[in-house]
Amino acid sequence: MTDSALHATAEPERTPRIRFWHGLSFWGLLPSWVLMGLALILPIAIIAAVSVATRGAHGGFTWDFNLAGYRHILFNEGWTGELEFTPQYLLIILRTFVLAGATTLICLLFAVPVAYFICRQPPGRKAALVYLVTLPFWVSMILRVYAWMIILGKEGTLPRFLEYFGAPAGLSFMFNDGATLTAMVYTYMPLMVLPVFASLEKLDGTLIEASHDLYGDRWVTLRRVILPLTAPGIIAGAILVFVPSLGAVLEPTLMGGGKQMMMGSLVQLQFGGGRNWPFGAAIAMTLMALVMIFLIFTGLRTARRGTAL
Amino acid sequence: MKKYLAATALALCFATAAQAEGQLNLYVWAESISPALIDKFSKENNVKVSVDGYTSNEDLLTKLQAGSSGYDIATPSQHFLRVMIDEGLIENYGANELKAYENIDARWRNQWWDENQEYSIPIAYGTAGFVVNTAQYKGPTDSFKYFFEPEGELSGKIAMLSYPDEVIGAAQLYLDVPFCTEDPAQMKKVLDLLMAQKPSVAVYSSDNIASRLASGEVSAHFWWDGEELKARTNGSPFALAMTKEGLVGWIDSMVIPKGAPNRDNAIKFIEFMSEPENATEQMNFYAHSSPMKLVQEKVVYTKEKAPELYPEVPIVFSRTCSPAAQDLVTRVWTQLLQ
Numbered sequence: 001m002t003d004s005a006l007h008a009t010a011e012p013e014r015t016p017r018i019r020f021w022h023g024l025s026f027w028g029l030l031p032s033w034v035l036m037g038l039a040l041i042l043p044i045a046i047i048a049a050v051s052v053a054t055r056g057a058h059g060g061f062t063w064d065f066n067l068a069g070y071r072h073i074l075f076n077e078g079w080t081g082e083l084e085f086t087p088q089y090l091l092i093i094l095r096t097f098v099l100a101g102a103t104t105l106i107c108l109l110f111a112v113p114v115a116y117f118i119c120r121q122p123p124g125r126k127a128a129l130v131y132l133v134t135l136p137f138w139v140s141m142i143l144r145v146y147a148w149m150i151i152l153g154k155e156g157t158l159p160r161f162l163e164y165f166g167a168p169a170g171l172s173f174m175f176n177d178g179a180t181l182t183a184m185v186y187t188y189m190p191l192m193v194l195p196v197f198a199s200l201e202k203l204d205g206t207l208i209e210a211s212h213d214l215y216g217d218r219w220v221t222l223r224r225v226i227l228p229l230t231a232p233g234i235i236a237g238a239i240l241v242f243v244p245s246l247g248a249v250l251e252p253t254l255m256g257g258g259k260q261m262m263m264g265s266l267v268q269l270q271f272g273g274g275r276n277w278p279f280g281a282a283i284a285m286t287l288m289a290l291v292m293i294f295l296i297f298t299g300l301r302t303a304r305r306g307t308a309l
Numbered sequence: 310m311k312k313y314l315a316a317t318a319l320a321l322c323f324a325t326a327a328q329a330e331g332q333l334n335l336y337v338w339a340e341s342i343s344p345a346l347i348d349k350f351s352k353e354n355n356v357k358v359s360v361d362g363y364t365s366n367e368d369l370l371t372k373l374q375a376g377s378s379g380y381d382i383a384t385p386s387q388h389f390l391r392v393m394i395d396e397g398l399i400e401n402y403g404a405n406e407l408k409a410y411e412n413i414d415a416r417w418r419n420q421w422w423d424e425n426q427e428y429s430i431p432i433a434y435g436t437a438g439f440v441v442n443t444a445q446y447k448g449p450t451d452s453f454k455y456f457f458e459p460e461g462e463l464s465g466k467i468a469m470l471s472y473p474d475e476v477i478g479a480a481q482l483y484l485d486v487p488f489c490t491e492d493p494a495q496m497k498k499v500l501d502l503l504m505a506q507k508p509s510v511a512v513y514s515s516d517n518i519a520s521r522l523a524s525g526e527v528s529a530h531f532w533w534d535g536e537e538l539k540a541r542t543n544g545s546p547f548a549l550a551m552t553k554e555g556l557v558g559w560i561d562s563m564v565i566p567k568g569a570p571n572r573d574n575a576i577k578f579i580e581f582m583s584e585p586e587n588a589t590e591q592m593n594f595y596a597h598s599s600p601m602k603l604v605q606e607k608v609v610y611t612k613e614k615a616p617e618l619y620p621e622v623p624i625v626f627s628r629t630c631s632p633a634a635q636d637l638v639t640r641v642w643t644q645l646l647q
Contacts, residue, residue, distance in 0.1 A: 058392040060374045079497045088647035154526045257512035261646040272367035274639035
């Protein structure tokens with residue numbers, strides 16, 4: 001009561017200052033609003049609008065409301081002409097998620113020990129190792145994928161090496177799911193190592209000692225102390241790897257031989273040769289919606305764990 | 310792609326710096342125009358020429374549909390040229406009144422893709438079929454049968470393109486299914502053929518074809534005649550299969566996109582490229598056939614040296630499909646790679 005009374009008396013003289021700071025923060029934040037609006041919200045709004053537009057005869061679209069793009073994902077005319085349930089696009093979506101999930105898991109398996117190793121090093125060497133982890137980002141992604149083609153391909157580094165130890169000549173490890181996965185794990189590994197490293201680095205060593213003092217063996221310490229405390233880094237890394245993996249086009253096409261479509265190449269086909277922009281936009285929106293669900297799910301889980309602690 | 314974007318950005322900077330009349334922006338098939346000719350044109354006319362490349366007709370169409378591309382010349386293939394005329398994406402520059410029109414070989418004038426030859430002047434034509442590495446495969450190549458229904462040594466050693474455009478055309482030639490059919494039953498036959506071929510296919514890719522075929526990673530690759538010819542001239546053991554069912558044909562023409570900023574220079578360039586002397590040099594560079602009158606004694610790729618440019622099997626040109634027919638093509642492709 002007295003509080004509001006105080007405020008009431010203070011208000012007249014403070015208002016101009018508040019207004020000044022308020023104005024300043026508005027104008028100061030304006031660039032970020034403009035950037036968000038132009039670079040994030042506007043393009044997504046355009047894709048959303050195109051996804052409910054009507055396709056043009058040869059690509060392009062007209063602004064007539066039409067849900068055919070979304071219907072296409074589940075139902076299409078069969079070879080005999082009637083509308084039937086077509087699981088092919090769901091299969092492509094599922095395959096994309098499995099590939100992205102596998103990439104994330106493998107990255108995680110390698111990244112945690114690597115990050116742990118790095119953060120146990122003396123400061124000078126630690127900086128050098130972190131620098132080395134980021135080094136591949138200096139080279140264009142397409143070049144790095146081509147490098148893997150040289151390593152795994154026929155007459156490549158790895159087949160030659162194995163030949164030296166008696167493997168049959170003419171081996172090639174290209175054009176299969178393993179090759180795709182290798183390139184994807186390699187490409188996205190730094191995105192996993194860095195956040196995990198950041199949260200491991202903040203880990204208080206005395207907590208590990210305390211765990212040992214309480215007769216926790218190494219496994220219990222890892223499971224009950226280290227992993228829960230580094231969970232934010234691991235989740236951040238998983239999102240950073242999983243989300244771009246969903247849109248990967250380069251690795252499945254170049255390394256996997258393009259024998260099975262991923263969502264990225266499906267969208268590309270619809271905007272290109274398929275000349276069905278609304279359908280392509282609808283697939284992109286579906287992908288985005290699925291990612292959102294995934295993120296909300298992980299977000300809720302973290303929040304729940306946060307309150308449980 | 311980034312490279313092209315950077316190049317475009319750079320070109321645009323220069324465009325504003327230089328005077329407007331001294332500029333020409335080409336958007337053509339990657340590495341398709343002789344750099345020596347561009348230099349010559351640039352010097353003779355005091356025009357600054359910038360060249361960007363694309364690798365599929367779809368890329369070009371999408372860019373023109375998006376509008377205000379800033380390009381003065383593009384070189385679409387016949388079936389896309391037709392779409393661009395119908396959609397009003399390119400200028401009627403009265404091509405049939407130019408000197409260039411007189412230089413077109415009579416059999417390439419006034420075709421269905423531009424009946425009155427008002428919108429385009431052709432620059433190159435050729436075929437697509439399958440190319441074999443003759444060091445790896447010694448068997449017969451006179452039919453698409455060996456490519457679509459491979460047995461023995463070709464099985465597992467076949468590569469297709471990553472886009473349906475030409476490969477579906479070839480499958481249609483083999484099955485005697487008309488191009489752009491709207492009959493699902495006919496297209497189902499195409500799908501069945503491609504599905505049966507799939508276990509024998511190593512890769513569906515349109516990049517890096519020469520090195521993939523030369524290294525022996527694959528023994529047969531769907532490809533274009535001129536690319537095969539260039540690689541063979543450089544010593545690779547390649548041969549284009551002369552399939553009795555025919556080859557898929559294409560012809561690229563120079564067009565002016567709507568709203569091109571340097572229309573006069575574009576027409577000058579089209580006239581320049583169509584002079585017999587320059588057309589000959591262009592053909593010697595590109596290694597695809599020229600639809601123009603040439604200086605015969607200067608032609609490098611003669612019938613003796615380059616039999617792949619003078620096929621005796623029928624050439625069937627890709628057509629402009631209706632949306633219904635195009636959907637069938639896309640559906641076949643999606644089901645094939647689902």
